[in-house]
Amino acid sequence: MYIMKLRIGLIGAGGFGTLHLSGYKKNENCELIAVASRTEKHAKEAAKKFDIPKYYCGDDWTKMLEENNLDAVSICSPNYLHAPMTIEAIKNNVNILCEKPICISEKELEEIEIMLKSKELIYFSSFQKRYIGLFSKIKAIIDNKALGEINLVRHFFSHYGPYTSWKPLSEQKWFFDSELAGGGVLLDLGVHCIDILRYMLGEFHEVEGYSWNTSCKKIKNEDNGNVLVRFKNNSLGIISVSWCNEPMEHLELYGTKGTLKINPHSTNPLSFAPKKLKRNKFIKNALEYKPTSDIAQHLLIDHFIDCILKGKQEHPDFNDGKRATEFVLKAYSLK
Numbered sequence: 001m002y003i004m005k006l007r008i009g010l011i012g013a014g015g016f017g018t019l020h021l022s023g024y025k026k027n028e029n030c031e032l033i034a035v036a037s038r039t040e041k042h043a044k045e046a047a048k049k050f051d052i053p054k055y056y057c058g059d060d061w062t063k064m065l066e067e068n069n070l071d072a073v074s075i076c077s078p079n080y081l082h083a084p085m086t087i088e089a090i091k092n093n094v095n096i097l098c099e100k101p102i103c104i105s106e107k108e109l110e111e112i113e114i115m116l117k118s119k120e121l122i123y124f125s126s127f128q129k130r131y132i133g134l135f136s137k138i139k140a141i142i143d144n145k146a147l148g149e150i151n152l153v154r155h156f157f158s159h160y161g162p163y164t165s166w167k168p169l170s171e172q173k174w175f176f177d178s179e180l181a182g183g184g185v186l187l188d189l190g191v192h193c194i195d196i197l198r199y200m201l202g203e204f205h206e207v208e209g210y211s212w213n214t215s216c217k218k219i220k221n222e223d224n225g226n227v228l229v230r231f232k233n234n235s236l237g238i239i240s241v242s243w244c245n246e247p248m249e250h251l252e253l254y255g256t257k258g259t260l261k262i263n264p265h266s267t268n269p270l271s272f273a274p275k276k277l278k279r280n281k282f283i284k285n286a287l288e289y290k291p292t293s294d295i296a297q298h299l300l301i302d303h304f305i306d307c308i309l310k311g312k313q314e315h316p317d318f319n320d321g322k323r324a325t326e327f328v329l330k331a332y333s334l335k
Contacts, residue, residue: 104182
């Protein structure tokens with residue numbers, strides 16, 4: 001029996017766009033219909049690689065949204081285009097998966113939110129870290145008070161920065177252009193940090209401090225930054241991000257009954273104190289975690305598609321993307 005598949009489009013056929021396309025290609029409920037990219041070369045290459053019947057280039061992404069009766073679109077374009085592309089997708093009644101940051105200004109956030117409230121569309125913010133199994137186990141540790149009340153959290157996330165830690169397909173160096181990127185490393189990496197902390201600890205209350213520097217990239221925006229944040233449960237947080245250091249990620253949780261240190265990219269990702277915590281079933285469960293070959297971005301896409309099929313909005317939703325963007329914009333306001 002033939003089962004109707006969701007009609008999928010994508011805008012921005014760069015590295016992240018290709019990762020999205022491979023996720024849709026693997027999902028049996030999806031049919032890739034159209035792809036758009038800044039240059040004809042990249043659009044055509046993506047169409048050929050993933051057997052996509054239609055491709056568009058330049059500003060013709062608007063035609064892609066209008067002409068193809070799409071069920072969903074992934075937006076993987078430069079930051080400054082996220083909002084206008086989202087708005088056009090909403091106008092055309094297309095469900096949206098948008099790369100982070102979902103936009104670069106408060107005005108854009110407000111406009112998108114108003115438009116989404118007038119429609120019954122599924123919107124996902126592309127926070128794939130939520131789909132790394134270790135983080136759900138850490139959330140269980142926190143929720144079940146294995147560390148007692150969390151009073152301090154530190155999150156450090158770094159790599160060598162755009163065009164060094166990864167090779168772009170596009171020649172447009174938009175990451176280092178203030179108008180196109182909307183910010184620096186905090187908007188790039190910090191949104192991931194605050195989202196995973198919100199997922200595990202709950203909502204943040206206020207951004208209380210921001211220090212930043214431009215020390216290695218010779219750009220106007222920050223390539224290093226530290227943010228002090230207070231959560232609604234009154235725990236304090238320090239988020240540090242860098243485009244100038246070895247690729248690494250460390251998370252530390254300090255509670256009234258113990259501490260937990262996490263290196264999510266290590267084969268032995270957890271250390272804790274005191275030793276007696278090893279008897280706690282939630283700590284034990286986390287210690288038994290083994291990385292899988294699953295691609296977090298593909299798991300997010302599968303969840304997004306499942307929500308469309310069920311007509312049920314789940315997380316990471318628009319508000320998750322909104323709060324991460326508001327976190328960064330608030331920090332920038334403290335410069």
